[in-house]
Amino acid sequence: MTQTTLPPVEKTQPVSAPGGTTSDRARSERKLGWLLAGPALAVMLLVTAYPIAQAVYDSLFDFRLTDPDNRSFTGLSNYGVILSDWLWWRSLLVTGFITLVTVAVELVLGFALAMVMAKALSTIRPVLRAAILIPYAVITVVSAFAWQFAFDIQTGFINSWFSFLPGIGEDTDWFGGTWTSLLVICLAEIWKTTPFISLLLLAGLAQVPEVLQEAAKVDGATWWQRMRRVTLPNMKAAIMVALLFRTLDAFRVFDSIFIMTGGANATESVSFLAYRQTISRLEIGLGSAVSVLLFLAVVFIAMSFIKGFKVDLSQSRGEG
Amino acid sequence: MPDVSWVGDDGGRAGRAGPLRSRRVRRALAGAAAAGVLASTLAGCGSDDGGVPTLTWYTNPDSGGQAEIAARCTDEAGGRYRIETSVLPREASEQREQLIRRLAANDASIDIMSLDPPFIPEFAEAGFLAPVPEDVAERVTEDVVDSAIEGSTWDDELVAVPFWANTQLLWYRESVAEAAGLDMTQPVTWDQIVQAAQEQDVRVGVQGIRAEALTVWFNALIESAGGSIIAENSTDPSQIQLGLTSDAGRRATEVMRDIATSGTAGPALSTANEDSTATAFESPEGGFNVNYPFVYPRALAAVEAGTMEASVPEDYGWAIYPRVDAETEAAPPYGGINLGVGAFSQNVDLAYEATECITSTENQAYYFTTNGNPASDTAVYDDPEVLEQFPMAPTIRDSLELAAPRPQTPYYSEVSGGIQRVYHPPSSVDPQETPEAATDLITAVLRKEQLL
Numbered sequence: 001m002t003q004t005t006l007p008p009v010e011k012t013q014p015v016s017a018p019g020g021t022t023s024d025r026a027r028s029e030r031k032l033g034w035l036l037a038g039p040a041l042a043v044m045l046l047v048t049a050y051p052i053a054q055a056v057y058d059s060l061f062d063f064r065l066t067d068p069d070n071r072s073f074t075g076l077s078n079y080g081v082i083l084s085d086w087l088w089w090r091s092l093l094v095t096g097f098i099t100l101v102t103v104a105v106e107l108v109l110g111f112a113l114a115m116v117m118a119k120a121l122s123t124i125r126p127v128l129r130a131a132i133l134i135p136y137a138v139i140t141v142v143s144a145f146a147w148q149f150a151f152d153i154q155t156g157f158i159n160s161w162f163s164f165l166p167g168i169g170e171d172t173d174w175f176g177g178t179w180t181s182l183l184v185i186c187l188a189e190i191w192k193t194t195p196f197i198s199l200l201l202l203a204g205l206a207q208v209p210e211v212l213q214e215a216a217k218v219d220g221a222t223w224w225q226r227m228r229r230v231t232l233p234n235m236k237a238a239i240m241v242a243l244l245f246r247t248l249d250a251f252r253v254f255d256s257i258f259i260m261t262g263g264a265n266a267t268e269s270v271s272f273l274a275y276r277q278t279i280s281r282l283e284i285g286l287g288s289a290v291s292v293l294l295f296l297a298v299v300f301i302a303m304s305f306i307k308g309f310k311v312d313l314s315q316s317r318g319e320g
Numbered sequence: 321m322p323d324v325s326w327v328g329d330d331g332g333r334a335g336r337a338g339p340l341r342s343r344r345v346r347r348a349l350a351g352a353a354a355a356g357v358l359a360s361t362l363a364g365c366g367s368d369d370g371g372v373p374t375l376t377w378y379t380n381p382d383s384g385g386q387a388e389i390a391a392r393c394t395d396e397a398g399g400r401y402r403i404e405t406s407v408l409p410r411e412a413s414e415q416r417e418q419l420i421r422r423l424a425a426n427d428a429s430i431d432i433m434s435l436d437p438p439f440i441p442e443f444a445e446a447g448f449l450a451p452v453p454e455d456v457a458e459r460v461t462e463d464v465v466d467s468a469i470e471g472s473t474w475d476d477e478l479v480a481v482p483f484w485a486n487t488q489l490l491w492y493r494e495s496v497a498e499a500a501g502l503d504m505t506q507p508v509t510w511d512q513i514v515q516a517a518q519e520q521d522v523r524v525g526v527q528g529i530r531a532e533a534l535t536v537w538f539n540a541l542i543e544s545a546g547g548s549i550i551a552e553n554s555t556d557p558s559q560i561q562l563g564l565t566s567d568a569g570r571r572a573t574e575v576m577r578d579i580a581t582s583g584t585a586g587p588a589l590s591t592a593n594e595d596s597t598a599t600a601f602e603s604p605e606g607g608f609n610v611n612y613p614f615v616y617p618r619a620l621a622a623v624e625a626g627t628m629e630a631s632v633p634e635d636y637g638w639a640i641y642p643r644v645d646a647e648t649e650a651a652p653p654y655g656g657i658n659l660g661v662g663a664f665s666q667n668v669d670l671a672y673e674a675t676e677c678i679t680s681t682e683n684q685a686y687y688f689t690t691n692g693n694p695a696s697d698t699a700v701y702d703d704p705e706v707l708e709q710f711p712m713a714p715t716i717r718d719s720l721e722l723a724a725p726r727p728q729t730p731y732y733s734e735v736s737g738g739i740q741r742v743y744h745p746p747s748s749v750d751p752q753e754t755p756e757a758a759t760d761l762i763t764a765v766l767r768k769e770q771l772l
Contacts, residue, residue, distance in 0.1 A: 062768060065424045066446035066730070085771045153588040154596055171587035176745070264530035264590070264744060276772055279417050280733055286768065 052295060059289035065282040078289035088273065088290075092297075095269040098182065099250040102189045106246060107239070109190070110197030117198065118205045136195035144259035147188040151175070178265045185256045185267065193249065197242045204238020205231070244305040248298055270294045373667050375674055377405045377432040380415055380657060385691035386434065386678075392686075393677035401670045403432070403678075412436035412532060413733070423448040423662065430662035431671045432678075435480060437471035437658055438726045438736070444474040445555060445730035450661040450668045452478050460679060467654040467723040468696035474728065475555075479660070481675040484687060485696035486655035487641075487719040488540070489712065491601060491609040494637040496520050507650065509643045510575050513608050517584040522607025525597030526579055528589040530744040535726060535736040536653045537610070538743055541572035543651035543724035544644040549735060550727040557731045557766040564755040564762075573743075573751040575644055580746035590745035602632060610641060612655070613716055617692040638712040640719055654723035656696065688713075694720070737772045738762035 059078055063071040082088045113132055120128050135143065151158050151174040162168045174180045208231050216226045232239075254271040261267045263276065274294055278287025379386040390403040397403075408415040416439045422430060423443070435443065443449050452460075457478040461469050468482035490508070497504050500516035517524045527533035539549055547568025552561035563569055579585055584607075586592065586600060594611055598618060601609035609615065616636065622628035641652035659678065661671040677683070684695035685703045694716045700706055701717045710716070727735050742758035743749055764770035 066420060066442060066448075068424075081769055082771060087771045153591070154599055173588040173591060176588060176590040262530060273771060276737070279421075280413065280737065281765075281772055282420065282733070283768065286771070290771075 055288040055291050055295070058284050059292050061285045063283070063285040065284055074285070078286050079293070081286065082289055082293060087268070090266060091268045091270050091273045094182070094267060095251055095253065098186055098189065098253050098269065099247055101186050102193070102250050103243060103246050105190050106194045106197045107243065109194045110242070111201050113194065113198035114201035114205055117202050132198060133195045135192050138192065140192060140255040141259060143192045144188055144256040147184055147191070147256070148175075148260045151184050175261055176265070178267060181261045181265050181267045185253075185260055188256045188260070189250065189253060193246065197246050200242035200245070201235070201238060204235040204242070207238065208234040240305065240309050244302065247301055247305070251298060251301060252294070270297065372399055372402050373670055374402045374404055375431040375667060375671050376429050377403050377434070378408050378419065378430060379405050379434045380412070380436075381407055381410050382693070383691045385687045385693070389678050389683045389687065392683065393674055396677055397674070401667065401674060403674055408434070412439070420448070423664070426664045427662070428664045428666055431665040431667060432675060433660045433662060434483070434657045435660045437654065437656065438728070438732045440472060440480050440658060440660065441474045441728045442730040442732060443660055444479040448663050449479050450663045450665060450671070452481070453672060456481070456672045456676060460676060463698045464696050465698060465717070465720040467720050467725060468656065468658065471654060471656070471725045472658045480658040481679055482696040483659050483679050484656045484684060484693040485720050486612055486694060487716060487723045488536075488610050488612055488653045489715060489719060490639045490642050491611055491615050492637045492639065493522070493607055493635050495635050496522050496607045497637060504637055504639050507640060507643050509646050510579060513642055514579055514582045514584055517607045518582060520607060522584070523586050523600050523605050524579060524582070524584040524607060525592070525601050525609030525611065526585055526589070527593055527597060528580065528585065528744070528746040529591050529593045530740045531593060532736060533593050534744060534746070535739045536655070538572060538576065538739055539724070539726045540641060540651060540653045541575050541644060542568055544641070544648065545571040546648055547572070548727070549739065550729060553729060555730065557734070560729065560731065560766055562759045562762060564759050569755045570751040571644060573749050573754050576743065576746050577749045577751065580749070589747065602628065613694060613710070613712065614692050616710070616712065638715050640715065640722065649722060651724035652719045652722055654720070654725045656693070731766055734765045734772060735762055738765055741772065
């Protein structure tokens, strides 16, 4: 049995005259498009392109905020310092680990929640959606504090609730070791952002044509077969968009680490490293270089999703 | 766009008021921060109604004492100035981050700042503090404990006004000390305490969290052993010589390891801060705790709230910080808050006048009795009301005279951050290897050759 999707619809250009010549109408529509999108583009350039360019420029200097008189051009030496430091690579690994674990778990959980939301009785559906979305509405810092208090050795309830599990006791110090700290950080992230992924997947679920499901049912396909051969293939675009957004988000993890461990026990993420160089050490040059490398990593992730998995971003707007 | 030209005008005004040579460069470089500053500058201008200059005092969070002192001094000023307070973030490091970013953008709205002493050299070296007038300097250092004057001094000059001075005491349970046969009227050593705690199966509360508290503890250990984190100071970061590998440095590391691995520091030593060790000290397992004086009013408040037996604080005893070696006097931690006047303030003279009012003997006594923050003015310790509420006040005063400040350097964040990274968790330190590792790291960080 092959996957069942609707035959690909040939994408038609909105307005294009045969023979490649652009009609007056196309031209005027393009102009209108620029007029409509122009202000947004200008704002985007101002609030994103400018700071990025400034960071790239600053990263080429030895520049301390409290000592601007001794600012000096050092070329790429800041990048040399960072890339030859094990701390950078360790932070990259930690960030990668958190990203991988949280996104994988969130995808499975989010899908399950999306199914529940889609199939729930229409009477309880609004309540259910609101309930599932609550964690996403909580400010990340607040959620980080909540999880920290829960696992704290003095104020927390986790140790006494789960003391029946092997390895957990009154004296388990969750924030005293690397892996236990990372576990709590990942749990907090998953709890907080699963609703986001489930919301995107719910939109994807709604796009699966009911006719295909019915046809599969008539053909005698089981629930599992319909899921694998009909639902998932038709949702691929939505899943990839959800994954892309969450991966980019997860890679910039900062708040939970800042609140829970403050970077102790080798839990620094790349963002945290940028914070410590720029804000704590006031080394604007070095910190900007870390930020630029973080930016490049994010661009790399986005490009590999878009090119590698052929993610169509228009899916996220429900145009697919 | 009218907004843009307005920004320029205001920035220029703020810049002209500042005494620094490089303000134009600095202003250009700190352009991004300027936007944030804008709002507060606006607020500062807007509240100048009625011709009474408004001084903005950036305070660390407390129990409302600084706001009350601001109101009292406003009354006392008789219309010459008005003090408004603006509360900074909770952590001292975050207070510094916010103030530095604003001052780097020549924020004229910062008149008076409550500063944590270790960060004062950095502010002074960067030219963020208005010079203290000579007559003011003379008056505000009269009868003030040495450690507070030292903590307000940079490059042999008074750069801030001593306000309140904090120090850690050795808190102990009298019942535990008695059972262990410890004579607490005599100075005690860390070894004695750990041994007593092991015998009595109680905790020794120390701060092992990877935060400023760890540097505070380590600095007290190395100073008590007769050494210093910075052996030779310099304003050039690459010339700073560290004293971590000295005998005192190794001895301090050894004491830290012995306490951490003795089994008396509790299961959460690597996340223990001042609050959590105070909580542990209140529990039946509490035996000893090196901590600030807030431990006492905190326990009394808990009794009043009905969450603690009155017998618990009655069992509290206090002594001077433990010694590292029996023969050498202890050097307890020094903390507190000193007042800096912003270099870009439009009312420097009034601001210094206000700091004299804020740090008056009466206001320091008020702050001590209501907020539990010990005064830097020695006269306060003779106040009968203070003595009644804080029976440990004489011990605090003695401790302040012995106390040693943390390393005084404009690069304090790097030094402290490096200590925190290498000496954490305390159970993993090794007197042979850790001092070298920390020296290598901090030296490389100061030379900008490594990340922190």
